[in-house]
Amino acid sequence: MLFEVWAPHAGRVGLHVEGVTRPMQRDPAREGWWRAEARAGHGTAYGFALDDGPPLPDPRSRRQPDGPEGLSAVVDHSRFPWQREWFGRPLPGAVLYELHIGTFTRAGTFDAAAERLPHLAALGISHVQLMPVCPFPGTHGWGYDGVAPWAVHEPYGGPEGLARFVDTAHGHGLGVVLDVVHNHLGPSGNHLPAYGPYFTDTHHTPWGAAVNLDAPGSDEVRAYFIGSALAWLRDFRLDGLRLDAVHALHDTRARHFLAELSAAVDALTARTGRPLFLIGESDLNDPRTTAPRESGGHGLHAQWNDDFHHALHTLLTGERQGYYADFAAAGAGALAKTLTGGFFHDGTHSAFRGRAYGSPLNTLTTPAHRLLGYAQTHDQIGNRAIGDRLSATLSPGLLACAAALVLCSPFTPMLFMGEEWGAGTPWQYFTGHQDPELAEAVRRGRRREFAAHGWAETDIPDPQDPATRLRSCLDWSEPEREPHTELLDWHRRLIALRRAEPALTDPGWPASEPSGGVPTAADDGWFGFRRGPLYVLVNPQDRPAGIPLGTGPGAVTEVVAAWRPVELPGAEGVLRLPPESAAVLRHGTG
Structure with missing residues (x-):
């Protein structure tokens, strides 16, 4: 060999x-x-x-049986007995489901997670998006401090466990997307600097020296990470990759690393015949992230849209701290702007940043499915002081409103594990660092960060305490109890509606026409937008809303789905929408 x-x-x-x-x-x-x-x-x-x-260990190690500090092990991928033939599932029309292997079940393994895949198939999910699975110190952690970008965390089940999970998912018709981290490696067990110039002081990131994408030696470093990405897609038959924090990939070369990576993935698509895709997490509101390479863009197939999340979050929760302030100040208008234009900050002033931020997205050339829309993610829950989900403070009715806005939006929708039933478990920040000094530094840093925002140190969960991870594991008995059962049924109905109604997966954007309710932010608090022949309406207020929908040829003809019973508008053409409720209606035009 x-x-x-x-x-x-x-x-x-x-x-x-x-x-x-x-x-x-x-x-x-x-x-x-x-x-x-x-x-x-x-x-x-x-x-x-x-x-x-x-x-x-080998920088290109495919397996670390004794953890990041141990020796590598040879992996022969041809030995795996794949059972399912898989032709792939494209991103347009998809519904994604983000999950963390270590807390999706209490067992925290690929095999245990695979046993729950029938639940996702019945829900109507198209793709499971796994949080990072590369080796990291200890047994349990979020995975963003991985140090072996070609290998699989052994406590989860190693490479064979991942292959079994993917094979099982494909058997249920589910695609699999993997979250990969190219912008930094964890602080413990990182041996890459001993081998060569994998990092550079030319740029700095929140994690220290930047990955070397443009300094001397960067040709090999770029090839290293591109090779890793292709290996995941090829050897494990994955359908796509989510690229963590691409705004931290500092690259001044004429051809950006992301453009080089997307070209390589498109070439692999051509060779395999499977539709492969890249989803970027970007904090820049930069249209170049998903713009075609031939027009100067990076060519990613989609990107997360935090602006939609922030607009939705502030509308439902009333929070206005930090980066939520700009969205809260705009009220429902922030949500209307993201639904019709993608970005809220598109060159406008950001009070949080103290400067102009973002650039307009060309909605004539950018299909709406290139943005992912969501109400909750691992970041937006786990980076809160106590890891509280929306379900900790919002009523089932408001959670139903969030589901309608996400699953009927023009974006590619994504749910975070347990969101579909309003999980009562938190999802907190937890680590398993073996280095006592590093563990204590993380513990102190977490408490200091939130103490600055008024939290008592005793209220902040200890990331190193095994109980923090256990609290974050889903309780799979919840979907069998109310109100969780009703919320789960609502999510199933909305996802089924998305698949049945072509208008809900139309790549076009809703038009800003008040006469069509597209979208409308009314003085009495209700919000609505139109997707082809459908009206999507939510009333997050604690009182009923009277929504004028008109009469005549374009009048509403059917209640397609409703969280609480509603009747068709009478002769006056006004719909009475109950408090904290949502409905999808069909009208007579379109």
Whole structure:
């Protein structure tokens, strides 16, 4: 078997296999690369010794059976007995479901999560979006401090566990998307700097030195992360990748790393015949993120839309702290703007940032499904002081309003695990750092951050306490009890409606026409917008709303779905929508 490693600064490199270290030779065809042949097969432990140092894990390790600090192990992907033929599911028309393997079930494994996939198939989900599964220190954590971008966290089940999960998901007709982190590596167990210039001080990020995408040596670093992305899609038959915090990928080269990555993924799509896609998490409100490469964009297939989340969140909760302030000040108008234009901040002044922010999205050339819309995500829950979901403060009726706005929006909708039944469990920040100093630093930093916002330190969950993770695990008995059962049924009905009504997956944007209720923010608090022949109406107020819908040829002819019973408008053409309620109606035109 051929072993290769990029170590441009090493004077000597040794291959450590089965307890024996043998010298490697420089590759004459590739600068900085070393190679050696050795007898090895699936499961063989190995590592690389740099300049007579101790053996380190392979930067391209496919398995770390003893964690990030241990030796790597050979993985032969051809050995996996795939049971399902899979032709893929495209992103347009999708409904995504973000889940964390470690808390989706108390067991916290791929196999345990796979047992719950029939629930998602019955819900109508099209794609499961897994939070990061690369190896990280300890057993439990969010996964964003992974240090081996080609491998799979062993406590979850390792590479074979992930393959079984994907195969099972495909058997239920579910695509699988993986959250990957290219913008930084965790602070513990990161051996990449020993091998070469994977990081640079040219740029800085919240996590320290930036990944080297444009300094000397960056050709190989870019190839490293692109190779990792393609390996996930190819070897595990994944359908897409969610790219964490792409705004932290600092790159001054003429061709941006994201454009190079998206071109490579599109080429893999052509080779495999499966529709593969990339979803970026971007904090820039930059249309270039999803604009075609040929017009100067990065070519990602979609991006998260936090502006929609913030507008919806402030409308339902009344919160106005921090970055919510601008959205709260605009009221329902913020939600109307995101539904018709994508971004709320599109060059407007952001009081939170103290400057102009964002740029307009061209809705004539950008299909609405290129933005993901959501009411809750791991970030928007877990980065709160106590990890409280919307269900901790909102009534079932307001949760039903949130579901209608998300699942009937022009965006690609995404739910966070348990949202579909209004889960009563929090989702808190938890870690499993093995380094006592690092663990204490994280604990102190978390408490200090929220103490500055008025929280008592004793109220902030200890990230290192195993109980914090256990509190965050879903309670799978909840869907069998009210009000959770009713909320689950509401989500199922809305997702089924989205699949049945072509207008709800139309790539076009709602038009800003008050006469069509598209969208309308009324003085008495109700909100509505039109999707083809459908009106989507929500009343988040604690009193009934009278909504003028008119009479004549365009009058409402059918109540398609309603959280609480509503009657068709009478001769006066006014719909009486109950408090904290939502409805979808069909009108006679369109």
